[in-house]
Amino acid sequence: EAGVVQSPRYKIIEKKQPVAFWCNPISGHNTLYWYLQNLGQGPELLIRYENEEAVDDSQLPKDRFSAERLKGVDSTLKIQPAELGDSAVYLCASSSRPGGKLFFGSGTQLSVL
C-alpha cells in the first residue's frame, strides 16, 4: 500500500514569491491534515479536511496561506507571498477517521531567502 506522497521534497524561493505544495493521501483516507514543523518543534496543525470540506482551518494564516482539496483526494497548500519566517517543513498526513492514527508524508522542506 502506498503511503502519503508529498512533493516537492525541497523548495528554495526568494521572499515575496509564491509557493505550492502537493499531497496525495493514502487511498481511502477521508481525513487529510497539513502540519507545519519548525526546527526543534513538534508538528503544528494548519488545516484539517474531511473529504473536500475544511473542518478546522483556525490555525491557517489566511492572509497568505490557502489550501484546497477539490475532489476529496489530493490537496494543495499555497503560500503567497512567502516570508522569511515561513521557512519550515510542511507535513501532510492522512487518517481513516478523525482523531485516529495519522500517517505522514516525508514533508516539504521550504527555505525562503
Next chain:
Amino acid sequence: DQQVKQNSPSLSVQEGRISILNCDYTNSMFDYFLWYKKYPAEGPTFLISISSIKDKNEDGRFTVFLNKSAKHLSLHIVPSQPGDSAVYFCAAAGNYGGSQGNLIFGKGTKLSVKP
C-alpha cells in the same frame, strides 16, 4: 500555552538499557495518546498508542504507560537499540469542541542510543 509537554529535549542511553521518554498534558479532555518516531528528513511514523480507558499498552520492545490522575504518560523502550536513535513525539487527541479529531504534538525528545 502548550497542551502537550515533553520537558526533556534529549536523552542518551546505552545500548541494551531501558529508555524512558516522558510526556505531560494539561487538557483533561484528551482521551487518546500516541507516540511517533521521526528520523531526519523523514515524516513522523506511528509507534504506539493508548486509549484513556487503559493504563498500559505493549508492543514488542515498546510499552506506553498512562497515568490519568497525573496527566502523564511515558514510553519505555527495552532493550534500547542504536536504530532507536530518533526524535520521539508525544501526541494527544480528544473529543472536545471544534478541535475534535486534531492531534496535538509535543516538541519532541531526541533519543540517542550509544553502542
